[in-house]
Amino acid sequence: MWRALLTLVGLSLVTIAAVTSFVQGHANTFHKYERWITSKSFLEVGAIGGVMFRVSRVALAGDRVDFGTWFGFHEILWDEPVALAALEFDFELEEDAWMAVLFNGKGHSFDFVRFSRLETRPAAVGRVDRKRTFTALTTLDGAPPNPAGWHTARIEFEDFAFRVFVDGEPFVERSLDRVAKQRFGFKAGGANARLDNVRIEREDGSTRLEHFTNHRGRRMVAASSAAGLLGVHALIAVGLWLGRRRLRRSRLVYHLAFAALAVLATGSYYFVDRMWFATRYPADVLSTPDYPNTITFEPDPVPPPPQDGDVERYRIVVVGSSQTWGSGAALKSDTWVARLEAKLNERSGGARWYECVNTGISGATSTTLWPRYRDEWVETRPNMTIIDLGHNDLDVGQFGMNLARITELNRKHGIRTVFLLEPNSRERSTFNEFRENLAPNHLVMRKLGDQFGIAYVDMQAKMDARRDDGFLWWDLVHMTSAGHEIFAEELVGEILELAK
Numbered sequence: 001m002w003r004a005l006l007t008l009v010g011l012s013l014v015t016i017a018a019v020t021s022f023v024q025g026h027a028n029t030f031h032k033y034e035r036w037i038t039s040k041s042f043l044e045v046g047a048i049g050g051v052m053f054r055v056s057r058v059a060l061a062g063d064r065v066d067f068g069t070w071f072g073f074h075e076i077l078w079d080e081p082v083a084l085a086a087l088e089f090d091f092e093l094e095e096d097a098w099m100a101v102l103f104n105g106k107g108h109s110f111d112f113v114r115f116s117r118l119e120t121r122p123a124a125v126g127r128v129d130r131k132r133t134f135t136a137l138t139t140l141d142g143a144p145p146n147p148a149g150w151h152t153a154r155i156e157f158e159d160f161a162f163r164v165f166v167d168g169e170p171f172v173e174r175s176l177d178r179v180a181k182q183r184f185g186f187k188a189g190g191a192n193a194r195l196d197n198v199r200i201e202r203e204d205g206s207t208r209l210e211h212f213t214n215h216r217g218r219r220m221v222a223a224s225s226a227a228g229l230l231g232v233h234a235l236i237a238v239g240l241w242l243g244r245r246r247l248r249r250s251r252l253v254y255h256l257a258f259a260a261l262a263v264l265a266t267g268s269y270y271f272v273d274r275m276w277f278a279t280r281y282p283a284d285v286l287s288t289p290d291y292p293n294t295i296t297f298e299p300d301p302v303p304p305p306p307q308d309g310d311v312e313r314y315r316i317v318v319v320g321s322s323q324t325w326g327s328g329a330a331l332k333s334d335t336w337v338a339r340l341e342a343k344l345n346e347r348s349g350g351a352r353w354y355e356c357v358n359t360g361i362s363g364a365t366s367t368t369l370w371p372r373y374r375d376e377w378v379e380t381r382p383n384m385t386i387i388d389l390g391h392n393d394l395d396v397g398q399f400g401m402n403l404a405r406i407t408e409l410n411r412k413h414g415i416r417t418v419f420l421l422e423p424n425s426r427e428r429s430t431f432n433e434f435r436e437n438l439a440p441n442h443l444v445m446r447k448l449g450d451q452f453g454i455a456y457v458d459m460q461a462k463m464d465a466r467r468d469d470g471f472l473w474w475d476l477v478h479m480t481s482a483g484h485e486i487f488a489e490e491l492v493g494e495i496l497e498l499a500k
Contacts, residue, residue, distance in 0.1 A: 077185030105183030190429030324360030
């Protein structure tokens with residue numbers, strides 16, 4: 001009798017635990033737990049995946065952070081400054097992955113240590129500014145590689161130095177102009193990098209362990225589960241009492257049978273949900289509830305043609321898709337088109353006023369942009385048209401035909417045409433790979449340029465050459481503010497020369 005009762009209680013407790021874990025797992029998102037800021041969710045010029053990383057379960061499936069989900073390249077920051085004595089965490093890097101721990105943050109600038117299994121992004125220490133451009137970088141040539149599997153890293157802070165250990169072994173030691181209360185966080189690339197068990201040790205001796213498991217409201221969920229289970233057992237008891245004359249077994253047997261079935265059902269669904277459903281991507285990847293990371297599919301209004309004035313005005317219409325629109329820029333003023341305009345006017349010294357009109361449309365191809373250019377934008381009388389395309393166009397032949405149409409229209413109107421070979425990140429991503437159509441489209445732009453005397457700028461080569469000048473990408477094609485800044489830096493000289 002007592003063994004049966006203990007078995008019943010044990011099975012019920014397992015059922016309650018399974019139901020509670022299942023319910024808690026469904027609410028385990030960065031959106032529900034607001035202590036971590038997911039930087040990609042708060043961009044003024046949105047990038048795809050930024051909000052879904054925050055609001056969906058995928059990023060925290062398995063009760064750990066997977067930076068490779070939702071197009072990768074994510075960044076998370078603790079929401080308040082902390083007087084840190086030490087920071088410890090577990091991390092795992094798949095092939096070609098890297099992860100940086102950001103610390104000593106004041107404002108939006110951080111020191112960082114990068115762990116890596118990617119040859120082109122080796123282990124390093126440095127400092128990064130608001131835009132995520134490196135203001136200092138030292139490659140750790142002698143640092144041991146981080147092999148596959150989980151590792152434990154620990155950073156210990158002193159007044160003027162920090163020391164990093166990996167799996168108990170010294171990794172790097174550097175001087176540090178330490179901030180009394182510092183911000184910290186983590187950033188990774190396109191391939192899967194995972195983070196777990198972040199241990200925050202404060203100078204006052206207190207500690208906090210962040211293991212990315214949802215315990216919010218756990219007692220209430222467990223109590224509700226227990227109440228529901230008791231209610232079912234009560235209904236079973238009532239049914240057994242009403243049919244007591246036909247019973248051939250002890251009533252406890254029926255309760256045990258239900259308890260066993262409940263364990264089997266809830267336990268099975270919990271494990272299937274945890275191992276399968278939690279990692280599935282929902283269909284609506286562009287949804288942006290409650291966050292500024294908005295993606296639009298129309299360009300900003302194009303201003304009317306410039307009026308004559310004392311200063312010569314030079315209008316440049318920039319045609320492209322989301323990279324041109326500025327996807328990934330933290331501020332609208334950070335987009336490469338806005339930064340190009342600013343740099344052109346800085347260089348001109350007031351002798352000429354440059355105006356860059358951004359007609360970029362997210363998701364657009366040359367097929368959708370050509371009629372808009374023909375019917376609307378060419379009428380604004382630009383002096384130059386810059387075309388930044390290649391990533392979205394899958395039909396290489398049609399791509400070439402549309403570029404030729406724009407070029408011929410510009411020739412008739414006396415407008416200078418410039419092709420930009422649209423760059424992609426060269427990093428391997430777990431969500432999508434380097435586009436196979438990109439190189440053929442770049443070749444089309446080169447051939448058209450050579451054949452018809454059209455200037456073209458190889459922005460892929462320029463961005464590749466500066467790939468480790470900052471954290472440049474939010475995904476395969478959309479740049480951070482640092483990427484936009486470097487893009488404009490590399491382009492401004494070319495445009496000034498062509499605009500003479």
